Amino acid sequence: MKVTAAVMPERSGRWALETLELADPGPHEVVVRTVASGICQTDVHARDGYFPLEWPAVYGHEGAGVVERVGSAVSGVAPGDHVIMANPSCGECPNCRQGLETYCYNSQRIKQSGRRLDGSSALTRGATPIAASFFQQSSFATHSLASERNVIKVPADAPLDVLAAFPCGVNTGAGAVFNILRPQPGDAFAVFGVGSVGMAGLMAAKLRGCDPVIAVDVFDGRLALARELGATHAVSAAGGDAAAEVRRIAAGRGVKFSLEAAGTPEALRAAVDALAPLGTCCLVGSARPGVTAALEMRTIQYGRAVRGCIQGDSDVKTFLPHLVELFRSGRLPVDRLVRHYDFAAINEAVADMLAGRTIKPVLRIGTA
Numbered sequence: 001m002k003v004t005a006a007v008m009p010e011r012s013g014r015w016a017l018e019t020l021e022l023a024d025p026g027p028h029e030v031v032v033r034t035v036a037s038g039i040c041q042t043d044v045h046a047r048d049g050y051f052p053l054e055w056p057a058v059y060g061h062e063g064a065g066v067v068e069r070v071g072s073a074v075s076g077v078a079p080g081d082h083v084i085m086a087n088p089s090c091g092e093c094p095n096c097r098q099g100l101e102t103y104c105y106n107s108q109r110i111k112q113s114g115r116r117l118d119g120s121s122a123l124t125r126g127a128t129p130i131a132a133s134f135f136q137q138s139s140f141a142t143h144s145l146a147s148e149r150n151v152i153k154v155p156a157d158a159p160l161d162v163l164a165a166f167p168c169g170v171n172t173g174a175g176a177v178f179n180i181l182r183p184q185p186g187d188a189f190a191v192f193g194v195g196s197v198g199m200a201g202l203m204a205a206k207l208r209g210c211d212p213v214i215a216v217d218v219f220d221g222r223l224a225l226a227r228e229l230g231a232t233h234a235v236s237a238a239g240g241d242a243a244a245e246v247r248r249i250a251a252g253r254g255v256k257f258s259l260e261a262a263g264t265p266e267a268l269r270a271a272v273d274a275l276a277p278l279g280t281c282c283l284v285g286s287a288r289p290g291v292t293a294a295l296e297m298r299t300i301q302y303g304r305a306v307r308g309c310i311q312g313d314s315d316v317k318t319f320l321p322h323l324v325e326l327f328r329s330g331r332l333p334v335d336r337l338v339r340h341y342d343f344a345a346i347n348e349a350v351a352d353m354l355a356g357r358t359i360k361p362v363l364r365i366g367t368a
């Protein structure tokens with residue numbers, strides 16, 4: 001079928017909308033009519049050539065829409081269902097079999113090879129294959145071909161143009177807190193970088209009863225919103241020693257838990273230096289391949305831990321519906337993070353995200 005997709009023609013170029021051909025669904029695939037798609041730093045990493053996909057390519061890995069067709073073996077969703085498209089996994093490797101799908105051994109091939117699970121192309125221009133199937137969806141298009149495993153049914157009365165923030169960004173930040181750090185009421189928590197991932201982590205820490213909840217960022221506008229969303233303290237990382245300030249706020253000892261959500265060596269160093277002895281830093285910030293960070297060995301020796309995290313360690317089939325319910329009950333106000341853009345304004349949306357003007361850009365691609 002013919003679809004309109006935002007195509008990246010070359011490394012670090014500009015997106016352009018173009019008509020392409022989408023393949024028919026295989027037995028375990030689902031065609032989703034895309035209503036909205038979040039934009040994430042990972043799409044920009046792909047644009048700039050940090051993944052195996054070549055160009056031209058179609059990215060997007062936070063799709064939300066309505067099921068249009070299902071493959072012959074699909075039983076979990078049916079045409080007309082509202083869905084979000086999440087992190088894909090193989091379901092067969094040792095980690096997937098243990099329920100640790102976010103650490104799927106085949107994840108790079110499944111997310112970033114540009115191909116479907118059977119190795120074929122989902123999108124073509126005439127007879128020429130286009131790199132697609134990004135996270136088995138490529139949601140920067142009016143229709144996506146997803147795998148059955150990464151399509152999550154959501155309530156039909158929930159706004160798809162807000163739920164498009166959930167599959168990667170909100171999932172990652174909230175999952176790091178709910179699934180990994182698991183703080184108790186009264187535990188001191190600090191988040192370094194309050195973009196969409198950090199802000200989701202902050203809201204989750206607030207729900208767990210953390211106190212204080214300290215937000216650190218270089219952008220004053222983000223810090224102001226963090227205060228509105230529950231941060232008890234806001235610390236500017238633009239000047240001075242943010243780690244020392246966080247330790248001072250946290251009774252002079254430091255925090256029990258920190259979340260590194262900026263993806264920079266400086267933020268990781270500060271997020272570790274801000275910990276109390278035996279504290280844990282969870283690293284969710286998306287650094288590019290090859291980036292290294294220096295930590296003081298003696299700091300780590302006092303029982304401090306750094307734990308990496310992909311996609312919130314979450315079982316997407318159960319965790320994402322849980323987060324959607326928290327949103328619907330008003331306890332996880334993700335809509336406060338979102339700014340909407342027309343599909344054709346994708347270049348502007350990405351520029352605003354990278355400049356810190358927009359926390360979570362969501363493209364409006366179709367209507368429910």
Ligand SMILES: [Zn+2]
Nearest residue numbers: 090093096104
């Ligand atoms: Zn796997």
Ligand SMILES: [Zn+2]
Nearest residue numbers: 040042168169
């Ligand atoms: Zn992402």
